[in-house]
Amino acid sequence: xxxxxxxxxxxxxxxxxxxxxxxxxxxxxxxxxxxxxxxxxxxxxxxxxxxxxxxxxxxxxxxxxxxxxxxxxxxxxxxxxxxxxxxxxxxxxxxxxxxxxxxxxxxxxxxxxxxxxxxxxxxxxxxxxxxxxxxxxxxxxxxxxxxxxxxxxxxxxxxxxxxxxxxxxxxxxxxxxxxxxxxxxxxxxxxxxxxxxxxxxxxxxxxxxxxxxxxxxxxxxxxxxxxxxxxxxxxxxxxxxxxxxxxxxxxxxxxxxxxxxxxxxxxxxx
Amino acid sequence: xxxxxxxxxxxxxxxxxxxxxxxxxxxxxxxxxxxxxxxxxxxxxxxxxxxxxxxxxxxxxxxxxxxxxxxxxxxxxxxxxxxxxxxxxxxxxxxxxxxxxxxxxxxxxxxxxxxxxxxxxxxxxxxxxxxxxxxxxxxxxxxxxxxxxxxxxxxxxxxxxxxxxxxxxxxxxxxxxxxxxxxxxxxxxxxxxxxxxxxxxxxxxxxxxxxxxxxxxxxxxxxxxxxxxxxxxxxxxxxxxxxxxxxxxxxxxxxxxxxxxxxxxxxxxx
Numbered sequence: 001x002x003x004x005x006x007x008x009x010x011x012x013x014x015x016x017x018x019x020x021x022x023x024x025x026x027x028x029x030x031x032x033x034x035x036x037x038x039x040x041x042x043x044x045x046x047x048x049x050x051x052x053x054x055x056x057x058x059x060x061x062x063x064x065x066x067x068x069x070x071x072x073x074x075x076x077x078x079x080x081x082x083x084x085x086x087x088x089x090x091x092x093x094x095x096x097x098x099x100x101x102x103x104x105x106x107x108x109x110x111x112x113x114x115x116x117x118x119x120x121x122x123x124x125x126x127x128x129x130x131x132x133x134x135x136x137x138x139x140x141x142x143x144x145x146x147x148x149x150x151x152x153x154x155x156x157x158x159x160x161x162x163x164x165x166x167x168x169x170x171x172x173x174x175x176x177x178x179x180x181x182x183x184x185x186x187x188x189x190x191x192x193x194x195x196x197x198x199x200x201x202x203x204x205x206x207x208x209x210x211x212x213x214x215x216x217x218x219x220x221x222x223x224x225x226x227x228x229x230x231x232x233x234x235x236x237x238x239x240x241x242x243x244x245x246x247x248x249x250x251x252x253x254x255x256x257x258x259x260x261x262x263x264x265x266x267x268x269x270x
Numbered sequence: 271x272x273x274x275x276x277x278x279x280x281x282x283x284x285x286x287x288x289x290x291x292x293x294x295x296x297x298x299x300x301x302x303x304x305x306x307x308x309x310x311x312x313x314x315x316x317x318x319x320x321x322x323x324x325x326x327x328x329x330x331x332x333x334x335x336x337x338x339x340x341x342x343x344x345x346x347x348x349x350x351x352x353x354x355x356x357x358x359x360x361x362x363x364x365x366x367x368x369x370x371x372x373x374x375x376x377x378x379x380x381x382x383x384x385x386x387x388x389x390x391x392x393x394x395x396x397x398x399x400x401x402x403x404x405x406x407x408x409x410x411x412x413x414x415x416x417x418x419x420x421x422x423x424x425x426x427x428x429x430x431x432x433x434x435x436x437x438x439x440x441x442x443x444x445x446x447x448x449x450x451x452x453x454x455x456x457x458x459x460x461x462x463x464x465x466x467x468x469x470x471x472x473x474x475x476x477x478x479x480x481x482x483x484x485x486x487x488x489x490x491x492x493x494x495x496x497x498x499x500x501x502x503x504x505x506x507x508x509x510x511x512x513x514x515x516x517x518x519x520x521x522x523x524x525x526x527x528x529x530x531x532x533x534x535x536x537x538x539x540x
Binding site for chain 1: 271273274275277278279281282285286287290311314315317318319321322324366368370371372373374375378379380381383384406407410411414415417418421422423424425426428433434435436457459460
């Protein structure tokens with residue numbers, strides 16, 4: 001195989017599984033080329049990705065030697081993507097009675113979810129999360145794409161436990177907006193003690209769910225290395241957590257004027 | 271940019287969004303090369319993917335002209351992947367009291383889910399599904415990766431509807447194994463009439479859920495073009511549906527002997 005062919009095959013392998021470290025030796029063997037030749041192949045892919053802002057190619061030194069593709073969006077790319085999400089959220093036909101917003105179509109688009117996954121991977125990747133944790137149901141697609149971008153397992157906390165989970169730890173928590181006592185539970189097998197977890201959810205009002213998830217992680221002796229939410233609402237003003245990273249800030253839904261006021265989160269605009 | 275650089279960039283773009291048609295003209299513009307040069311680039315990627323069984327590169331003729339990456343696993347690749355899943359399912363520590371099996375870690379692995387997504391995309395892609403439909407909760411990660419591989423939206427049917435869904439259609443159905451009446455509901459906005467849908471679930475016993483999902487699709491005047499399940503159990507013997515495609519066949523869980531009898535589905539072995 002010539003260089004161009006090798007580069008197609010290597011790029012495909014790396015991009016299909018972001019953040020996974022592939023042994024350079026496996027490529028050397030597959031293509032039956034010198035290690036120095038393969039290093040040149042990787043240098044070309046790296047230079048291309050750098051030039052076009054397509055993420056990073058990182059080589060890991062050492063006896064074995066590895067290489068991985070690390071998703072990385074520039075600030076401009078993040079801003080453009082999130083501006084597009086905001087534009088779609090402004091569509092007045094999303095407004096439901098009571099000032100609620102229909103967003104299921106957004107969190108059902110695989111390509112949008114991939115982008116969101118890459119944004120959170122860019123933001124939290126250097127904190128080395130070992131698990132992405134969310135709570136059923138709407139957070140799952142977002143969290144899975146974050147887990148995919150980071151190459152770590154997804155852990156889904158349940159509202160109600162199922163018999164196939166084995167022994168579970170169940171916890172009550174106070175939902176921040178409705179001030180109701182709700183329940184979440186997680187299988188004892190789902191997370192080992194001492195794990196580093198990234199919490200991801202689709203929607204946050206007061207932050208009661210993320211607060212509850214954090215407390216649950218404490219029961220598993222896990223460390224929360226970050227908290228990401230796709231959409232945060234402007235109400236209520238007082239939040240139960242303060243160290244989370246939102247992508248979209250939903251300021252107001254005006255039913256009378258049929259107007260949605262929404263913008264990218266401050267850190268994206270700054 | 272030289273050929274090797276262009277190939278890295280094009281491969282990355284195509285692989286990151288399977289089954290999405292990209293305009294060839296956009297690449298021509300981005301790299302400022304002749305159309306014939308770009309066709310040669312694409313031919314190299316296509317030849318490489320063919321030679322290494324990495325899926326297909328399809329070009330779409332016409333005034334605009336497009337190109338897409340179509341995931342495609344060979345029979346051997348499918349068999350190897352599913353044999354691996356079976357080997358993991360045989361681990362005796364998965365056996366829970368009552369002969370249940372803990373599988374949450376399997377359906378939480380992004381790389382396994384990607385492979386499963388590609389297998390179902392290979393099996394159902396030529397039926398041109400426009401939506402992938404599943405029911406919460408455990409089916410969501412599997413279904414999302416199928417939707418990603420097919421570049422179509424994911425639609426999640428709920429056990430209980432939420433206020434943010436707008437008007438919903440609610441239906442009772444008979445769960446096949448427990449013979450209980452259960453409920454599923456779907457937002458009227460989630461699916462247009464006449465859509466072509468692919469049903470995906472993680473686990474099937476009698477098939478009551480997939481039977482119910484099919485009936486619900488009828489209420490939306492949608493056509494079910496296929497039904498895929500990751501794991502089908504050998505019990506009960508009588509199934510409520512017969513035109514589904516399982517990947518793994520779970521024959522028996524013997525609690526006393528601590529033995530799981532599981533194998534790839536017949537169509538994979540034949």
